[in-house]
Amino acid sequence: xxxxxxxxxxxxxxxxxxxxxxxxxxxxxxxxxxxxxxxxxxxxxxxxxxxxxxxxxxxxxxxxxxxxxxxxxxxxxxxxxxxxxxxxxxxxxxxxxxxxxxxxxxxxxxxxxxxxxxxxxxxxxxxxxxxxxxxxxxxxxxxxxxxxxxxxxxxxxxxxxxxxxxxxxxxxxxxxxxxxxxxxxxxxxxxxxxxxxxxxxxxxxxxxxxxxxxxxxxxxxxxxxxxxxxxxxxxxxxxxxxxxxxxxxxxxxxxxxxxxxxxxxxxxxxxxxxxxxxxxxxxxxxxxxxxxxxx
Amino acid sequence: xxxxxxxxxxxxxxxxxxxxxxxxxxxxxxxxxxxxxxxxxxxxxxxxxxxxxxxxxxxxxxxxxxxxxxxxxxxxxxxxxxxxxxxxxxxxxxxxxxxxxxxxxxxxxxxxxxxxxxxxxxxxxxxxxxxxxxxxxxxxxxxxxxxxxxxxxxxxxxxxxxxxxxxxxxxxxxxxxxxxxxxxxxxxxxxxxxxxxxxxxxxxxxxxxxxxxxxxxxxxxxxxxxxxxxxxxxxxxxxxxxxxxxxxxxxxxxxxxxxxxxxxxxxxxxxxxxxxxxxxxxxxxxxxxxxxxxxxxxxxxxxxxxxxxxxxxxxxxxxxxxxxxxxxxxxxxxxxxxxxxxxxxxxxxxxxxxxxxxxxxxxxxxxxxxxxxxxxxxxxxxxxxxxxxxxxxxxxxxxxxxxxxxxxxxxxxxxxxxxxxxxxxxxxxxxxxxxxxxxxxxxxxxxxxxxxxxxxxxxxxxxxxxxxxxxxxxxxxxxxxxxxxxxxxxxxxxxxxxxxxxxxxxxxxxxxxxxxxxxxxxxxxxxxxxxxxxxxxxxxxxxxxxxxxxxxxxxxxxxxxxxxxxxxxxxxxxxxxxxxxxxxxxxxxxxxxxxxxxxxxxxxxxxxxxxxxxxxxxxxxxxxxxxxxxxxxxxxxxxxxxxxxxxxxxxxxxxxxxxxxxxxxxxxxxxxxx
Numbered sequence: 001x002x003x004x005x006x007x008x009x010x011x012x013x014x015x016x017x018x019x020x021x022x023x024x025x026x027x028x029x030x031x032x033x034x035x036x037x038x039x040x041x042x043x044x045x046x047x048x049x050x051x052x053x054x055x056x057x058x059x060x061x062x063x064x065x066x067x068x069x070x071x072x073x074x075x076x077x078x079x080x081x082x083x084x085x086x087x088x089x090x091x092x093x094x095x096x097x098x099x100x101x102x103x104x105x106x107x108x109x110x111x112x113x114x115x116x117x118x119x120x121x122x123x124x125x126x127x128x129x130x131x132x133x134x135x136x137x138x139x140x141x142x143x144x145x146x147x148x149x150x151x152x153x154x155x156x157x158x159x160x161x162x163x164x165x166x167x168x169x170x171x172x173x174x175x176x177x178x179x180x181x182x183x184x185x186x187x188x189x190x191x192x193x194x195x196x197x198x199x200x201x202x203x204x205x206x207x208x209x210x211x212x213x214x215x216x217x218x219x220x221x222x223x224x225x226x227x228x229x230x231x232x233x234x235x236x237x238x239x240x241x242x243x244x245x246x247x248x249x250x251x252x253x254x255x256x257x258x259x260x261x262x263x264x265x266x267x268x269x270x271x272x273x274x275x276x277x278x279x280x281x282x283x284x285x286x287x288x289x290x291x292x293x294x295x
Numbered sequence: 296x297x298x299x300x301x302x303x304x305x306x307x308x309x310x311x312x313x314x315x316x317x318x319x320x321x322x323x324x325x326x327x328x329x330x331x332x333x334x335x336x337x338x339x340x341x342x343x344x345x346x347x348x349x350x351x352x353x354x355x356x357x358x359x360x361x362x363x364x365x366x367x368x369x370x371x372x373x374x375x376x377x378x379x380x381x382x383x384x385x386x387x388x389x390x391x392x393x394x395x396x397x398x399x400x401x402x403x404x405x406x407x408x409x410x411x412x413x414x415x416x417x418x419x420x421x422x423x424x425x426x427x428x429x430x431x432x433x434x435x436x437x438x439x440x441x442x443x444x445x446x447x448x449x450x451x452x453x454x455x456x457x458x459x460x461x462x463x464x465x466x467x468x469x470x471x472x473x474x475x476x477x478x479x480x481x482x483x484x485x486x487x488x489x490x491x492x493x494x495x496x497x498x499x500x501x502x503x504x505x506x507x508x509x510x511x512x513x514x515x516x517x518x519x520x521x522x523x524x525x526x527x528x529x530x531x532x533x534x535x536x537x538x539x540x541x542x543x544x545x546x547x548x549x550x551x552x553x554x555x556x557x558x559x560x561x562x563x564x565x566x567x568x569x570x571x572x573x574x575x576x577x578x579x580x581x582x583x584x585x586x587x588x589x590x591x592x593x594x595x596x597x598x599x600x601x602x603x604x605x606x607x608x609x610x611x612x613x614x615x616x617x618x619x620x621x622x623x624x625x626x627x628x629x630x631x632x633x634x635x636x637x638x639x640x641x642x643x644x645x646x647x648x649x650x651x652x653x654x655x656x657x658x659x660x661x662x663x664x665x666x667x668x669x670x671x672x673x674x675x676x677x678x679x680x681x682x683x684x685x686x687x688x689x690x691x692x693x694x695x696x697x698x699x700x701x702x703x704x705x706x707x708x709x710x711x712x713x714x715x716x717x718x719x720x721x722x723x724x725x726x727x728x729x730x731x732x733x734x735x736x737x738x739x740x741x742x743x744x745x746x747x748x749x750x751x752x753x754x755x756x757x758x759x760x761x762x763x764x765x766x767x768x769x770x771x772x773x774x775x776x777x778x779x780x781x782x783x784x785x786x787x788x789x790x791x792x793x794x795x796x797x798x799x800x801x802x803x804x805x806x807x808x809x810x811x812x813x814x815x816x817x818x819x820x821x822x823x824x825x826x827x828x829x830x831x832x833x834x835x836x837x838x839x840x841x842x843x844x845x846x847x848x849x850x851x852x853x854x855x856x857x858x859x860x861x862x863x864x865x866x867x868x869x870x871x872x873x874x875x876x877x878x879x880x881x882x883x884x885x886x887x888x889x890x891x892x893x894x895x896x897x898x899x900x901x902x903x904x905x906x907x908x909x910x911x912x913x914x915x916x917x918x919x920x921x922x923x924x925x926x927x928x929x930x931x932x933x934x935x936x937x938x939x940x941x942x943x944x945x946x947x948x949x950x951x952x953x954x955x956x957x958x959x960x961x962x963x964x965x966x967x968x969x
Contacts, residue, residue: 192683
């Protein structure tokens with residue numbers, strides 16, 4: 001079985017310590033390049049299917065600059081078989097539709113049963129590229145999958161989607177199909193050192209984005225369906241202080257309060273306070289009463 | 296008159312029997328040599344990680360052999376077992392030299408030079424010495440029997456072999472004295488009063504009115520009995536725990552200079568495909584040899600903080616189990632079978648995972664071992680295999696690795712925040728191209744931890760007050776790599792070290808001063824493995840120099856009882872325990888109290904070996920156990936010079952609900968005393 005996984009090497013902004021207002025006060029130190037965590041879950045899911053089913057190949061594709069290549073090498077070290085890097089120096093200039101167009105073009109004429117990717121990239125929280133690819137390629141898709149099982153015949157899958165309050169929506173879908181995965185589907189493996197060393201020597205196929213074959217004659221940001229007008233920082237949120245344990249020292253209480261602990265809840269809920277033992281026994285009582293713990 | 300003071304060698308036996316004696320001796324020696332030869336196969340061949348024994352630092356090795364082997368330095372840390380063993384060992388050495396002296400006279404000096412010297416005053420001195428040695432040895436054996444079978448300390452087991460050997464030695468010694476007594480009784484030479492043991496026996500025989508004929512007959516028989524059981528003992532050495540006579544001494548020679556502070560590097564890992572140890576055959580011959588030197592004395596177990604806190608780990612059992620697997624593997628190898636020895640851990644591991652992860656890498660086991668066996672070294676190799684080959688560890692460790700790789704520090708906070716601790720303090724940035732005499736390496740704890748960055752700030756203020764020309768790396772500072780290495784991820788350590796060495800090589804400074812003992816140990820002792828060589832100090836040494844030199848003037852006093860907790864990586868790994876105390880004593884009024892485990896024998900705070908980032912494992916909390924020990928000496932202040940130790944103790948004070956005690960870093964005490 002052939003599985004294709006799309007990963008994005010995102011710019012994760014973890015701090016805002018820059019000095020340029022035009023850059024939203026985000027300086028170069030505030031950014032780290034990582035693989036989108038949800039894409040990592042998708043890759044892990046593909047690798048698990050590979051472990052369960054002999055003859056499965058996992059191909060990883062990433063569109064982006066040099067960091068995309070680093071990300072692909074990380075995917076190879078986890079166990080992916082093949083990697084393709086679609087080289088594009090820009091970041092964020094292509095919108096979801098153009099990105100999906102490029103990625104879909106990269107896999108035309110390829111044989112596959114599954115396409116897996118993260119539900120959204122955590123840098124722009126778009127969530128569109130996956131479904132767009134499915135539409136362009138002409139296959140069904142299900143988003144937000146937290147469990148995926150291939151049925152015995154290999155003609156379809158059974159997937160679970162997480163909906164509110166812990167409920168699950170269970171769906172059947174034919175394959176080839178595209179599935180975007182959500183947090184909770186698995187915990188990605190940490191690569192072994194032999195895996196890392198092997199990946200350092202593996203060839204990653206590089207394709208310039210302009211060399212992809214597109215359905216339209218031209219390609220580029222000019223054909224974006226959406227346009228970003230402006231980006232701004234959120235206004236500082238008023239934090240509500242909370243009640244903190246009066247037995248702590250004044251400095252500890254101040255620190256906790258400034259750190260924004262909030263013990264108040266809205267609506268019907270039970271507030272449990274007290275020392276550790278009391279809190280634990282209260283929680284246990286609630287769980288028993290609700291039937292989650294057996295009597 | 297004195298010329299008569301001697302004894303006839305082979306009296307009542309016949310000098311013609313000498314040839315039989317030598318034949319038997321040769322046979323016994325042959326068996327001994329053969330046994331050791333068979334053992335040699337196990338030492339050299341079971342390992343397929345063929346690093347040969349190194350023989351550098353010959354002087355240090357010989358010195359350790361003399362001081363620890365002959366003079367039992369480490370054993371004497373505990374009086375009873377130390378003296379007990381010393382009595383037996385030295386008794387035997389002297390008795391052996393005594394026999395050798397006779398052979399020297401009979402087979403060399405008399406036939407070749409016509410000289411005999413075992414007579415006169417020398418003979419009396421000789422007899423007195425040998426008798427004392429024999430009596431002392433008997434005392435040692437009796438002490439051993441009492442200890443193992445009556446006192447029954449926890450760390451000793453009672454197997455048949457142990458009892459048999461003790462009784463066997465006792466019989467050899469007592470038959471020796473009986474022979475002497477019977478001879479003295481028969482010959483009635485007055486000068487033999489100097490053979491005190493034999494003299495006492497001959498007096499008893501006199502009192503019992505023993506017949507001369509019986510004495511002579513008994514002597515003739517007992518002589519051969521004594522010979523046979525003594526030579527039998529020699530032949531038995533390689534087939535019993537007595538082999539420690541060979542292996543323990545050799546292990547001192549082989550392993551004494553190996554620094555515990557430094558873990559063995561992975562060289563050339565691009566060319567390897569196997570890392571760490573997953574079968575006994577992956578150990579090096581040097582590591583395997585340590586397994587055979589163990590006599591199950593249990594000192595390692597008694598000093599292991601994990602074992603004392605009732606965790607799954609016992610360093611003694613680690614060695615026992617690995618040794619059993621090694622012997623079985625060797626046995627199977629000799630049989631031509633490709634299979635390995637039985638593994639005690641589940642999942643095909645050599646040891647249980649609980650055991651492998653319980654270790655805090657505090658090195659107390661290696662420090663306490665009288666013959667320099669390192670239990671934690673073996674655990675570390677197994678850990679490397681788990682991490683690098685099997686990727687099997689707690690999920691929080693995977694998160695830890697990813698955080699360090701992505702953000703460059705153990706907190707996962709990131710480069711952008713690295714200089715926040717300097718708020719309000721004006722410090723030079725060496726990484727901007729500025730020069731300074733000293734690079735102050737802050738470390739991840741000092742940079743990011745809420746409590747420890749106060750101390751880093753205090754240290755910076757102290758250096759400024761003393762006019763030290765120093766700078767920091769600021770945002771360019773990256774984790775030194777120690778935590779990753781000690782959790783087992785040699786690859787991440789290597790990457791971090793490589794990056795740091797390349798950066799440091801481009802900068803202008805003369806010395807590095809670190810806040811954290813782990814950074815200190817790694818930068819000083821482990822970075823040379825990758826080719827770097829920096830002059831590295833821990834801040835306590837700099838403080839001592841500044842105070843002594845007058846740059847820092849202590850003006851206030853502190854009337855408190857202060858317990859200084861020695862951090863493992865300062866006191867044990869680097870033998871630094873005097874300087875911090877000097878610094879503390881510079882503050883008038885400070886009353887230093889010492890907890891039970893201090894200086895090189897210090898008791899770990901529990902944060903090492905990656906435990907700062909791991910879940911609690913079943914058992915007591917090591918920091919609480921140590922705190923209770925420290926509180927026994929009733930300090931008002933607990934002080935230390937390590938960020939990990941400090942927060943472990945502050946946590947412990949909170950969780951134990953201790954009142955009336957504060958935890959401070961030495962830097963804070965000095966700052967408050969200026």
